[in-house]
Amino acid sequence: MARIEFKKVRHMYPPTPGQEPTYALKEINQVWDDGGAYALLGPSGCGKTTLLNIISGLLTPSEGSVFFGDTDVTNLATTERQIAQVFQFPVVYDTMSVYDNLAFPLRNRGIDEPTIADRVKQVAQMLDLENVLHTRASGLTADGKQKISLGRGLVRSDVNVIMFDEPLTVIDPHLKWLLRSKLKELHQQIGVTMIYVTHDQTEALTFADKVVVMYDGTVVQVGTPVELFNRPNHTFVGHFIGSPGMNILPGHVDGSDSYYKNNKIQTANSADDGQAGKLEIGVRPEFITFSDQGIPVVIEKIDDLGRFQIVTVTHERDTIKLVIGEDDIVPSESAKIKFDPANTHLYRDNWILENAR
């Protein structure tokens, strides 16, 4: 087990002829604690699988180095890193029994049979695989196979980190939830560092202590689910996390006051440092309310989702979404809305402004 550290890691794939070479990863500097449950969240193509492969050693980064604890593992092969990985599609060795599948990594490392039998039994118990230990692995359902892939990582006592690359993609919805709680439970039980890659925010937010949001080859924010929700560092985090996402509106400043169009807005941070750049105001739909005075809007649509309602309104052609309670009354006409000052943030060139008021 070990802390994982990235120092100036950049990666570029060999360019396709006739195309400009671009970095799949643009400089990652991160320290991930030993024993943490991390989720790597981001849209497809943001570089999260690249980063995962760099950790597992399937890829060597073009620049920078990776440390496990105090050891530089940048140029170490996968087998020397003591990691385990569960893939999107379950990988099992079809011709072997479940027992042999679980024993396979240990046998490859020349461990004696009695020890193997002990470890396999222990892991089978953790994963509820005891009843099927002696059946052929190919006969199992997708979630059973995924448990085997996970088990092959757990049997090894020397594993630094277990990685999950969208492991629930092929699992039935009602089993997804079960398997996810199993993972969470295992993490608490054995305390090994786990990294979970996904593009599904629900999965990330329920599994992880810390969510690492990636966008366009960089890490835009690392934080707890609550931090990501209340104070997104980047407009991308704002609209990627949350459903519906954050409202991002054009803004400008006059002196120390912030304005959205002609409306003065109270914000949590300020933009009076005099620097140039595209200024935006971000506010989550949950922090907007109807009020007697404020920004005049026209109500376009109401989606009743049972426990809450999503109201879509417009102000001078900008669309703004609000989330209100199931019993709250939506005004019929000439409505006005108000932003919660503590949860309204100013962004310059997509990044949050750090100076609080």
Next chain:
Amino acid sequence: MNKTVNQKAWWLVTPVLVLVAFNAFIPLMTVVNYSLQETFGNNEFFWEGVTWFEQVLKSERFHASFLRQLLFTGMILVIEVPLGICVALTMPRKGPWVSVCLILMALPLLIPWNVVGAMWNIFALPDIGLLGYTLNSMGFDYNFTQQPVSAWMTTVVMDVWHWTSLVVLLCYAGLCSIPDDYYQAARIDGASPWAVFRYIQLPKLKRVLTIAILLRFMDSFMIYTEPFVLTGGGPGNTTTFLSIDLVKIALGQFDLGPAAAMSLIYFLIVLLICWAFYTIMMRNEEQ
């Protein structure tokens, strides 16, 4: 909902029935007809029952060519299947060399059978052929027109040259369909290259290998043109395989009855072996 019950849909099956009738059933029945009767020309037939079948099954000649056939098919399967797998494993999976390799591999398959026979005949001639001349000047006593061993070697090598590509291409396709995740998982599990082959590649190749073995079995068991052009079944009868023998009986000696009986026995043997092999492979699959 009301269902209309009538038998009109059967008309839609007619084209298939006609096709099967003309390309399989009617020709086969003519053979059955010949196999049960004796004819002296003029379309006169005399009932013989199973006499011809008894005669063929008891004949030393049939036993000899059947054994030769088994030996030949066995040899080429033992050589071509492992060789094909090895070649497929060494072929590149990506890059510009992929198409080069694929085209090179496909070339032998595109050459007509009798051209292959003629090529190897000239290639292996001891006095003027490149192969035959080289072997002899290196000190080997090689003459496929006179020595049974040389004739066998040449026939087998020719078949391996011609058909290993088929096994290679099938295996290559099978290997390409294995997701990268399997190899990555194997690396993480610390599997040796042999273990990767034994537990990932071979199991995933099972289906294509079943097809490859069936195809190679059927083709080689019915081989005619290439050895006929190369050795003509000689020297003596040493390379007379079943189909060469059959043609000798049917067209050389014009013994239509025994030839027809032999055709049917031949057909049943191929069918039986294929069925048994396929059933065994698929039964393993289910377990």
